Amino acid sequence: xxxxxxxxxxxxxxxxKHFGDAGARSFxxxxxxxxxxxxxxxxxxxxxxxxxxxxxxxxxxxxxxxFPTGLKWSFMPKGDGKPHxxxxxxxxxxxxxxxxxxxxxxxxxxLIEGCAIAAHAIGAERCYIYIRGEFTEPxxxxxxxxxxxxxxxxxxxxxxGSGKRIDIVLHRGAGAYICxxxxxxxxxxxxxxxxxxxxxxxxxxxxxxxxxxxxxxxETLASVPHILNRGGEWYKGLCLSNPKSTGxxxxxxxxxxxxxxxxxxxMGTPMTDLIFDMCGGMLPGRTLKAxxxxxxxxxxxxxxxxxxxxxxxxxxxARGSMLGSAGMIVMDDxxxxxxxxxxxxxxxxxxxxxxxxxxxxGTAWTTKILERILAGQGKEKDIQLLLDLSENMTGxxxxxxxxxxxxxxxxxxxxxxxxxDAYLSGARQPALAMA
Amino acid sequence: xxxxxxxxxxxxxxxxxxxxxxxVAEVECLGACGFATPIMINDDFIESVTPERVPGxxxxxx
Numbered sequence: 001x002x003x004x005x006x007x008x009x010x011x012x013x014x015x016x017k018h019f020g021d022a023g024a025r026s027f028x029x030x031x032x033x034x035x036x037x038x039x040x041x042x043x044x045x046x047x048x049x050x051x052x053x054x055x056x057x058x059x060x061x062x063x064x065x066x067f068p069t070g071l072k073w074s075f076m077p078k079g080d081g082k083p084h085x086x087x088x089x090x091x092x093x094x095x096x097x098x099x100x101x102x103x104x105x106x107x108x109x110x111l112i113e114g115c116a117i118a119a120h121a122i123g124a125e126r127c128y129i130y131i132r133g134e135f136t137e138p139x140x141x142x143x144x145x146x147x148x149x150x151x152x153x154x155x156x157x158x159x160x161g162s163g164k165r166i167d168i169v170l171h172r173g174a175g176a177y178i179c180x181x182x183x184x185x186x187x188x189x190x191x192x193x194x195x196x197x198x199x200x201x202x203x204x205x206x207x208x209x210x211x212x213x214x215x216x217x218x219e220t221l222a223s224v225p226h227i228l229n230r231g232g233e234w235y236k237g238l239c240l241s242n243p244k245s246t247g248x249x250x251x252x253x254x255x256x257x258x259x260x261x262x263x264x265x266x267m268g269t270p271m272t273d274l275i276f277d278m279c280g281g282m283l284p285g286r287t288l289k290a291x292x293x294x295x296x297x298x299x300x301x302x303x304x305x306x307x308x309x310x311x312x313x314x315x316x317x318a319r320g321s322m323l324g325s326a327g328m329i330v331m332d333d334x335x336x337x338x339x340x341x342x343x344x345x346x347x348x349x350x351x352x353x354x355x356x357x358x359x360x361x362g363t364a365w366t367t368k369i370l371e372r373i374l375a376g377q378g379k380e381k382d383i384q385l386l387l388d389l390s391e392n393m394t395g396x397x398x399x400x401x402x403x404x405x406x407x408x409x410x411x412x413x414x415x416x417x418x419x420x421d422a423y424l425s426g427a428r429q430p431a432l433a434m435a
Numbered sequence: 436x437x438x439x440x441x442x443x444x445x446x447x448x449x450x451x452x453x454x455x456x457x458x459v460a461e462v463e464c465l466g467a468c469g470f471a472t473p474i475m476i477n478d479d480f481i482e483s484v485t486p487e488r489v490p491g492x493x494x495x496x497x
Binding site (some may be wrong): 254260 | 448465470475479
């Protein structure tokens, strides 16, 4: 449901069915709502059968990359005699995204159950849930839920009498955006500085503590119990347009809409349905100008591109952007695009781990150039300089943080060039004073 | 922001109030874009803050 708003008829609440229902937070409350049946069922299946069911569902990673989950699990080595690890990425930090927070706040056992099933499937006895440091309430709820799950036998040395050991460790982050990148997260859990690692080796070969590891997003893991309960075929059927994107997706909408919130839609729902029906449209008297559909790291879409765009992995790519983590930032005609792009660049400059030169220098330099354009001190050649820098920031670093900074800059210049020119020519009053 | 500075008595961002109880800082992201403006006081998370709500919120921390 469109938490904190009532469910809209165009939504498909699966994950979000119990958002706002405090009774679903306890172990017994979750069992009354059908919880833990999927874990019991999974424990009676072989790990291979669980992976096959997830493969059949077409579930893809909900953290941003959209990699098929069942395939990712199948990369874990079998019979190697080494400990395996599952890491749940709950370091939700992508600007515009606030869905995992609600999953943990309202349905902690949904996530615990998903983690336990995934751990069984990949042969892991231990799962780390890495929660971002600012999520104090989700951490409190999760801590209580994990303790209860141990007390009720859903976790521990002998899960539901199956003889399987599954432990969950909650690890609290310290507030760095970069620790949401999976290899930086593994370093952080190991107690090292949160710098991304070069791949290969991929986590499935040598991940956490150099042992085989699978990293999944909160929303991905929370979807798994539903797939086990109702079958991969059912999940695959939740699809309106193309069979490569299946299931439901929680979309966090923020910005200039009447009802910001989390909306759960079937893959393939038109983006205009979401913005104009479910979210109640734009604020009074305003018109849609631009949307950043997948969290701040993806190219900006114009209103014309939004029209006719379908919300699934391929549909958003066809309109020149990416679904990413589906944190949708909606901007109306009052928005100063140059200012917004500067604000994003400043975020990336602050959050760069400074390991790679292109990112460390590029995020800071582009921020300074945008700042002087906004202060009325930009030069005509600054536009080309921004594009050149962005080119050097794309595809040339260990992780994609610098690509993420470049994407809104390049698309912003391509699509909203007159706004840059207005600052350069002096037609528009400076929005910032130079420090 | 102005309301927070005024009500705590802090002169500017990063400075501590004369009574030593408050320091106001701006942070990049608290992960709650749908419930703007969010603020965090110690470990407490408060959403949809408006300037009018600030005096009441701070009352609990004085």
